[in-house]
Amino acid sequence: xxxxxxxxxxxxxxxxxxxxxxxxxxxxxxxxxxxxxxxxxxxxxxxxxxxxxxxxxxxxxxxxxxxxxxxxxxxxxxxxxxxxxxxxxxxxxxxxxxxxxxxxxxxxxxxxxxxxxxxxxxxxxxxxxxxxxxxxxxxxxxxxxxxxxxxxxxxxxxxxxxxxxxxxxxxxxxxxxxxxxxxxxxxxxxxxxxxxxxxxxxxxxxxxxxxxxxxxxxxxxxxxxxxxxxxxxxxxxxxxxxxxxxxxxxxxxxxxxxxxxxxxxxxxxxxxxxxxxxxxxxxxxxxxxxxxxxxxxxxxxxxxxxxxxxxxxxxxxxxxxxxxxxxxxxxxxxxxxxxxxxxxxxxxxxxxxxxxxxxxxxxxxxxxxxxxxxxxxxxxxxxxxxxx
Amino acid sequence: xxxxxxxxxxxxxxxxxxxxxxxxxxxxxxxxxxxxxxxxxxxxxxxxxxxxxxxxxxxxxxxxxxxxxxxxxxxxxxxxxxxxxxxxxxxxxxxxxxxxxxxxxxxxxxxxxxxxxxxxxxxxxxxxxxxxxxxxxxxxxxxxxxxxxxxxxxxxxxxxxxxxxxxxxxxxxxxxxxxxxxxxxxxxxxxxxxxxxxxxxxxxxxxxxxxxxxxxxxxxxxxxxxxxxxxxxxxxxxxxxxxxxxxxxxxxxxxxxxxxxxxxxxxxxxxxxxxxxxxxxxxxx
Numbered sequence: 037x038x039x040x041x042x043x044x045x046x047x048x049x050x051x052x053x054x055x056x057x058x059x060x061x062x063x064x065x066x067x068x069x070x071x072x073x074x075x076x077x078x079x080x081x082x083x084x085x086x087x088x089x090x091x092x093x094x095x096x097x098x099x100x101x102x103x104x105x106x107x108x109x110x111x112x113x114x115x116x117x118x119x120x121x122x123x124x125x126x127x128x129x130x131x132x133x134x135x136x137x138x139x140x141x142x143x144x145x146x147x148x149x150x151x152x153x154x155x156x157x158x159x160x161x162x163x164x165x166x167x168x169x170x171x172x173x174x175x176x177x178x179x180x181x182x183x184x185x186x187x188x189x190x191x192x193x194x195x196x197x198x199x200x201x202x203x204x205x206x207x208x209x210x211x212x213x214x215x216x217x218x219x220x221x222x223x224x225x226x227x228x229x230x231x232x233x234x235x236x237x238x239x240x241x242x243x244x245x246x247x248x249x250x251x252x253x254x255x256x257x258x259x260x261x262x263x264x265x266x267x268x269x270x271x272x273x274x275x276x277x278x279x280x281x282x283x284x285x286x287x288x289x290x291x292x293x294x295x296x297x298x299x300x301x302x303x304x305x306x307x308x309x310x311x312x313x314x315x316x317x318x319x320x321x322x323x324x325x326x327x328x329x330x331x332x333x334x335x336x337x338x339x340x341x342x343x344x345x346x347x348x349x350x351x352x353x354x355x356x357x358x359x360x361x362x363x364x365x366x367x368x369x370x371x372x373x374x375x376x377x378x379x380x381x382x383x384x385x386x387x388x389x390x391x392x393x394x395x396x397x398x399x400x401x402x403x404x405x406x407x408x409x410x411x412x413x414x415x416x417x418x419x420x421x422x423x424x
Numbered sequence: 425x426x427x428x429x430x431x432x433x434x435x436x437x438x439x440x441x442x443x444x445x446x447x448x449x450x451x452x453x454x455x456x457x458x459x460x461x462x463x464x465x466x467x468x469x470x471x472x473x474x475x476x477x478x479x480x481x482x483x484x485x486x487x488x489x490x491x492x493x494x495x496x497x498x499x500x501x502x503x504x505x506x507x508x509x510x511x512x513x514x515x516x517x518x519x520x521x522x523x524x525x526x527x528x529x530x531x532x533x534x535x536x537x538x539x540x541x542x543x544x545x546x547x548x549x550x551x552x553x554x555x556x557x558x559x560x561x562x563x564x565x566x567x568x569x570x571x572x573x574x575x576x577x578x579x580x581x582x583x584x585x586x587x588x589x590x591x592x593x594x595x596x597x598x599x600x601x602x603x604x605x606x607x608x609x610x611x612x613x614x615x616x617x618x619x620x621x622x623x624x625x626x627x628x629x630x631x632x633x634x635x636x637x638x639x640x641x642x643x644x645x646x647x648x649x650x651x652x653x654x655x656x657x658x659x660x661x662x663x664x665x666x667x668x669x670x671x672x673x674x675x676x677x678x679x680x681x682x683x684x685x686x687x688x689x690x691x692x693x694x695x696x697x698x699x700x701x702x703x704x705x706x707x708x709x
Contacts, residue, residue: 099640106625107649110546111559111656142507269533269586271614283586290589292508356506356570358582358593360536369536371582371593373569379560386537386582394617423640 064092069408079419080393084400084408091408094400096393101423109383114140114214114350117380122208124387125421127170128163128364130199133212136383138294139359139372140214143352150296152216152342157295158229158333159199159211160361161326165236166195167364168323171416172243175316178413179256184247191239194232201225214350216343226334236327244320248313257313261399261411264310271398272391275366277415280318281310287362294361299336302329312414319416351378365389365421389421484590485510488530492592495525506570506593513571513595519579520606520632522594527611532583532592538608538618540598540626541578543568546652576600579628581608581618598628607632625650 069082079100085092105120112120121136122129134156141147148156173188196206202221203209211218247253263273265281278285286304288297305321307314352374360369366388373382392415400408481489488510489503499518504511514522526532545564566576577598584591598605607630608615619630620639627648630636638645647654 099638099642102640104649107656110652111659113560265586266533267613270535270612272535272537272612273614274534278586285586285589354567356511358506358509358591367536369582371537371539371580373541375563375567377560377562379562381562382541384537384539384580390617391535391537391614394614398613 063087067405080412080417080422082396082400082408082412084405086405089404091400091403091405094397094408096396098393098422101419103424105424106383106385109380109385111379113378114352114380117383118210118212119208121385122210123420124385124424125363125365125368125389125418126207127167127418128160129205129207130163130203130209130211131160131361131363132368133209134160134295135359135361135368136370136372137212137214138361139357139370140350140352142357142359143355143372143374144214144346144350145353146215146344146346148216148344149341150338151220151340152344153296154333154337155202155217155221155342156212157297157300158330158337159202159209160295161330161333162195162199162229164326164364165323165330166192166199168319168326169195169236169239169243171319172240172247172316172323175413176243176247176253178410179253181247181250181253184243187239187242187246191235191242194235198225198229198232201228213343213346215346216341220342226337230331230334233327233331237324240320240324240327248316248320254313256406256410257311257316257414259309259311260407261312261403261414262310263395263399267398268310268395271395273366273395274388274391275362275364276318276322277315277366277392279304279306280314282306282308287360287367291360291362294359296333300329300332302332312410315414315416349378351376352380360386363388365416365418366392385424387421387424389417389419390424393417393422481505481510482508488590488592491529492522492525495529496521502571504570509591509593511571511593511595513573513597516596516598516605519594519596520608520611522596523581523583523608523611523615526583526592526594530583530585530590530592531587532585532590534584534586535608535612535614535618536582536584536591538579538581538615538622540622540628540650541569541573541580541595542576542626542650542652543573543578544576544652571595573597577603577626577628579605579622579626581615583612603627604629604631606630609633624648627651 065086067084067086069084070080081097081100083095083097085094103123105124108120109117117136118133121132124132137148169192170188173184173186173191176182176184176188199209200206202225203211203218205211263277263281265278265283268278268281269283273281284304284306288302289304302325305318305325307318354374354376356371356373358369358371360367362368367386368388369386371382371384371386372380375381396412396415399411403411482505485505485508489512492503492512493500496514496518499515499521500512501515502513512522543566545562545566573595574597577600578595579598580593580595582591582593596605603626605628607619609619609630610632616634617639619633620636622628623630623633623636624638624641624645625648637643641649
């Protein structure tokens with residue numbers, strides 16, 4: 037099936053130039069996927085033009101959840117903005133806060149103390165684990181297996197409990213402050229975290245056996261939705277999705293040094309295939325790698341203060357800064373322009389899912405309808421991260 | 425720009441970070457040492473460091489800039505550094521060429537984003553603030569950021585290399601009365617959505633874009649919400665809650681409690697009256 041598919045795919049591509057909104061042909065059918073489809077994680081709508089079971093063209097319709105955060109940031113002070121950016125990618129809120137705080141700190145010329153940096157890194161990696169464990173289970177749902185999502189939700193809860201114990205919020209910690217963190221870790225948290233990492237390794241093993249090694253799953257996902265590296269990069273696809281296409285690029289290792297990643301020993305996983313299965317596989321390995329990193333950091337975490345000396349009223353000096361981090365979903369970046377006020381003049385929010393999903397019209401041409409669902413699932417987007 | 429360079433002659437922190445970057449790729453132990461040094465150096469944040477926004481170029485930026493100057497020539501208007509990121513402002517007619525050059529000569533195959541900037545200060549002073557005193561007060565004069573600008577509107581984009589791990593931010597000026605820029609879609613297919621977003625949010629048309637239609641907003645939406653003169657409608661429809669309970673002080677003629685509209689209308693009336701009075705005087709003499 038896969039060989040036939042590759043040949044057909046090329047043949048079908050040139051037919052797909054037709055616009056979705058033009059007059060309805062008798063041969064084609066227009067199908068609305070979403071905004072309420074379970075595979076769309078919220079409110080992504082796909083207008084798919086079908087010829088039989090084949091997708092001729094697909095047009096994602098986004099914006100059902102557009103909240104205008106870029107405008108709202110201009111009406112808020114820097115500490116208030118943390119609340120907003122928590123809600124961009126709501127599965128890994130903590131990881132969203134870090135680059136913004138880092139940018140404000142760069143502009144102000146302050147640096148968070150080492151212990152705060154460590155706790156930030158630990159919590160960022162915990163958000164990554166929480167996000168990915170859910171994905172590893174949910175991906176089973178995309179191919180019709182109902183059990184794995186429950187494993188995913190169950191095991192993610194252990195990690196969310198940790199985040200809640202440290203920050204007070206399961207999803208929206210609002211824990212970062214400019215110059216450090218709101219609180220130190222609670223007593224006994226480090227041991228608890230160490231135990232939970234064992235649970236995470238177990239969950240990865242379980243889900244690997246249950247999903248990744250499953251013959252049906254492999255049949256549904258291998259050589260489906262192949263993203264060539266140069267096309268993916270041109271569309272701005274980032275993170276695990278790009279690494280699954282064989283691009284060895286991880287901002288934790290290759291970007292400007294941030295948090296304590298330069299001190300950590302970790303491997304960047306890539307997969308040469310670029311299909312749905314490899315995206316699953318890369319995230320599986322990255323979950324394990326993240327758990328290993330957390331264990332490393334728990335051993336090394338220094339004592340000391342968690343807040344730098346910060347003025348009472350935060351006024352950020354005039355300047356521009358571009359801060360990018362490797363978030364669970366890909367490259368998360370803020371371009372902050374300050375004019376010396378208590379709030380930013382302009383914040384460009386570069387969210388990962390927006391670019392990851394923008395490849396869909398290209399990627400979905402010529403695939404079968406059931407494969408649309410696995411491709412959507414394997415790209416792993418969060419609507420808040422698309423719509424901002 | 426010259427001021428920035430003069431102000432930033434020390435640049436000690438940046439040098440450390442360059443060493444750190446180089447060391448990090450070679451061996452982790454050296455990187456840790458470099459990082460520790462950097463920590464020591466940064467420990468007491470001085471006024472100079474806090475104020476410095478523009479630093480001398482590092483080696484990578486010099487290399488990138490040299491390649492860009494070779495290819496673009498006088499298409500480059502200005503170049504600057506913002507915390508280790510190269511910002512290059514190009515002429516509007518070199519915008520598409522900049523994309524091609526960055527993809528080929530700089531090997532930046534990854535498009536991060538394209539968006540716009542409106543440098544005009546928001547008219548959010550006094551009555552025009554809609555009763556909202558909570559939002560930060562920005563400077564009222566128009567100033568431009570790193571790389572400068574010829575006018576109010578700009579388009580900027582960031583491209584990166586997945587191979588060499590470097591990146592460049594490009595900026596270009598956009599005519600305020602007829603905002604348009606060249607499209608990057610032919611070079612970076614991902615520019616499609618970014619340019620659609622910029623078009624609906626800033627009203628900047630992109631020449632050569634296959635189909636500029638609304639991305640986030642409904643197709644009947646009017647206005648360009650991210651422009652600074654577009655008000656935050658939520659604050660106008662419903663006054664800022666912090667102000668609702670404010671009662672007028674005795675002796676104040678107009679209550680400002682509800683929102684700024686009442687006061688604004690009164691001001692307008694007053695202004696009208698003054699104008700007509702002036703006009704009358706003029707006629708009389």
